[in-house]
Amino acid sequence: MKITKDLYQGSLALLTDFYQLTMAYAYWKSGKAEQEAVFNLFFRKHPFQGGFTLAAGLDYVVDYCKNFKFGSEDIDYLAAMKNQEGELLFDPEFLKYLSNMKFSCDIDAVEEGTVVFPNAPMIRVKGPLIQCQLLETPLLNIFNFQTLIATKAARINLAAKGDPVLEFGLRRAQGIDGALAASRASYIGGCSSTSNVMAGKLFGIPVSGTHAHSWIMSFETEMEAFEAYANAFPDRCIFLVDTYDTITGVKNAIKVGKALRKQGKEMLGIRIDSGDLAYYSNKAREMLDEAGFPDAKIVASNDLDEHIITSLKGQEASINVWGVGTKLVTAFDQPALGAVYKLSAIRIENGTYVPKIKISQQSLKINVPGIHNVKRYYSKGKAVADMIYLEDQEINPKGLVIIDPIDSTRRKRIMPYFYQEEELLQPIFRKGKQVYKSPGLERIRQRAKEQLESFDKTHKRMVNPHLYPVGLEENLHHLRTELVLKAQQLDPKDEK
Numbered sequence: 001m002k003i004t005k006d007l008y009q010g011s012l013a014l015l016t017d018f019y020q021l022t023m024a025y026a027y028w029k030s031g032k033a034e035q036e037a038v039f040n041l042f043f044r045k046h047p048f049q050g051g052f053t054l055a056a057g058l059d060y061v062v063d064y065c066k067n068f069k070f071g072s073e074d075i076d077y078l079a080a081m082k083n084q085e086g087e088l089l090f091d092p093e094f095l096k097y098l099s100n101m102k103f104s105c106d107i108d109a110v111e112e113g114t115v116v117f118p119n120a121p122m123i124r125v126k127g128p129l130i131q132c133q134l135l136e137t138p139l140l141n142i143f144n145f146q147t148l149i150a151t152k153a154a155r156i157n158l159a160a161k162g163d164p165v166l167e168f169g170l171r172r173a174q175g176i177d178g179a180l181a182a183s184r185a186s187y188i189g190g191c192s193s194t195s196n197v198m199a200g201k202l203f204g205i206p207v208s209g210t211h212a213h214s215w216i217m218s219f220e221t222e223m224e225a226f227e228a229y230a231n232a233f234p235d236r237c238i239f240l241v242d243t244y245d246t247i248t249g250v251k252n253a254i255k256v257g258k259a260l261r262k263q264g265k266e267m268l269g270i271r272i273d274s275g276d277l278a279y280y281s282n283k284a285r286e287m288l289d290e291a292g293f294p295d296a297k298i299v300a301s302n303d304l305d306e307h308i309i310t311s312l313k314g315q316e317a318s319i320n321v322w323g324v325g326t327k328l329v330t331a332f333d334q335p336a337l338g339a340v341y342k343l344s345a346i347r348i349e350n351g352t353y354v355p356k357i358k359i360s361q362q363s364l365k366i367n368v369p370g371i372h373n374v375k376r377y378y379s380k381g382k383a384v385a386d387m388i389y390l391e392d393q394e395i396n397p398k399g400l401v402i403i404d405p406i407d408s409t410r411r412k413r414i415m416p417y418f419y420q421e422e423e424l425l426q427p428i429f430r431k432g433k434q435v436y437k438s439p440g441l442e443r444i445r446q447r448a449k450e451q452l453e454s455f456d457k458t459h460k461r462m463v464n465p466h467l468y469p470v471g472l473e474e475n476l477h478h479l480r481t482e483l484v485l486k487a488q489q490l491d492p493k494d495e496k
């Protein structure tokens with residue numbers, strides 16, 4: 001099997017839903033392929049019933065778009081596709097068009113590590129309709145997952161209140177690529193290291209780890225196992241103490257720790273992986289302190305997540321380092337973010353863009369029409385509100401009102417004059433040419449930390465977080481209302 005070679009070294013252009021290709025063909029056939037359009041990628045609700053979301057995945061998107069090309073093997077595969085009647089599905093002329101297609105879109109996006117909110121675009125794609133359409137599935141695939149995991153990691157790290165969180169998820173992750181992307185997103189969200197060595201090699205994430213029960217079980221006694229490990233790695237001993245009896249395990253760790261000290265080496269700590277983690281960590285802390293190991297760390301693992309960590313903190317457990325696997329990389333208990341990608345404007349023959357609306361019974365699902373940007377306002381370094389506004393809209397610095405896109409009675413007055421502002425969408429591609437340079441994973445992780453710090457803690461709490469205001473600038477709100485009413489054949493004037 002050449003799984004990795006076949007999967008990752010070829011072209012990724014076919015990593016899309018089939019209907020994107022049938023639509024692409026139909027756009028081409030009806031002469032619309034090159035019509036300019038604008039699409040936005042956004043989500044509607046924070047994951048994990050939280051009050052914030054942490055964006056991740058842009059470096060993958062950049063890489064995907066840069067290499068966007070239908071290779072000859074992709075074309076061969078499409079050329080062999082037949083319909084029910086046994087006729088070729090795609091016109092060879094269309095396939096020639098596809099094989100000559102060069103990525104030429106403008107892309108604006110939030111940088112990785114940006115805190116983001118519902119309904120505001122995280123990515124805006126402007127370009128030939130056919131290309132915008134073909135990007136839908138891969139962009140969602142990349143952003144939905146990495147943003148979800150970065151958010152979960154941020155929550156877990158917030159719960160750990162600055163203690164290191166080690167990501168141990170590889171064995172439980174969603175396949176090979178899911179594991180790698182999860183390790184990367186976890187690092188962005190604040191984890192200190194990964195156990196996934198390949199993620200270390202590919203992304204430069206620090207790798208770390210302890211040892212498993214199998215190591216202990218392969219010896220006659222736990223003591224022998226600790227001694228042998230100390231012999232192999234005298235500078236990096238974190239003894240797993242719960243294979244047989246946790247208290248005895250701590251005693252044995254202390255004995256080997258003392259022997260190490262005689263050689264001028266210091267045991268780093270112990271790991272507890274079962275039982276009542278509050279009870280055993282506090283017992284172990286007492287024993288370690290009494291034996292002269294106040295600096296030995298206590299690592300805890302076993303199905304941890306932000307809620308169990310919060311509970312253990314509340315119980316004053318003596319845990320210094322948290323090993324978190326399954327529930328982090330599988331985004332327990334929300335398996336997907338649910339971001340969507342919607343057309344918001346299309347250029348007509350006279351060169352102007354027509355804003356587009358999708359009507360829904362649920363106001364939550366009515367999109368924001370037009371071409372927009374997002375501004376974040378800060379007061380004394382703290383984020384106070386985000387405003388979605390039409391790109392060509394002049395902003396009155398003296399005062400404006402932003403209106404909640406779901407409930408128009410929720411409004412907030414903003415005085416831009418008194419605030420600092422940040423434009424959230426950054427230019428990434430212009431006419432297919434990359435104009436953005438990734439800051440690199442360390443800087444992205446640092447941005448995530450600074451972004452999270454710029455939000456009040458009430459938005460970051462785990463239970464019933466305080467809603468952060470995100471609204472449509474007034475003119476955009478009016479445009480949207482007008483289009484909704486028109487689409488339902490109601491006269492907007494009747495609303496006044």
Ligand SMILES: Nc1ncnc2c1ncn2[C@@H]1O[C@H](COP(=O)(O)OP(=O)(O)OP(=O)(O)O)[C@@H](O)[C@H]1O
Nearest residue numbers: 273274275276277278279302303304308311312315
């Ligand atoms: N003091 C505590 N407060 C809240 N949750 C805890 C506490 N101690 C442990 N937990 C959590 O409770 C769960 C216990 O899991 P489980 O019922 O599998 O027991 P276990 O001790 O892991 O058993 P095993 O020996 O099979 O590993 C884990 O998710 C763990 O993180």
Ligand SMILES: O=P(O)(O)OC[C@H]1O[C@H](OP(=O)(O)OP(=O)(O)O)[C@H](O)[C@@H]1O
Nearest residue numbers: 168273301302303304323324325326327
């Ligand atoms: O619990 P997680 O957050 O996924 O962290 C990773 C887990 O993986 C390892 O054991 P594994 O679960 O493979 O076996 P065990 O449960 O029998 O210890 C480790 O000891 C942790 O318990």
Ligand SMILES: O=C(O)c1cccnc1
Nearest residue numbers: 168195208209210211325
């Ligand atoms: O290094 C560890 O302790 C580790 C690694 C993976 C899974 N569980 C634990």
Ligand SMILES: [Mg+2]
Nearest residue numbers: 273301302303
């Ligand atoms: Mg386990």
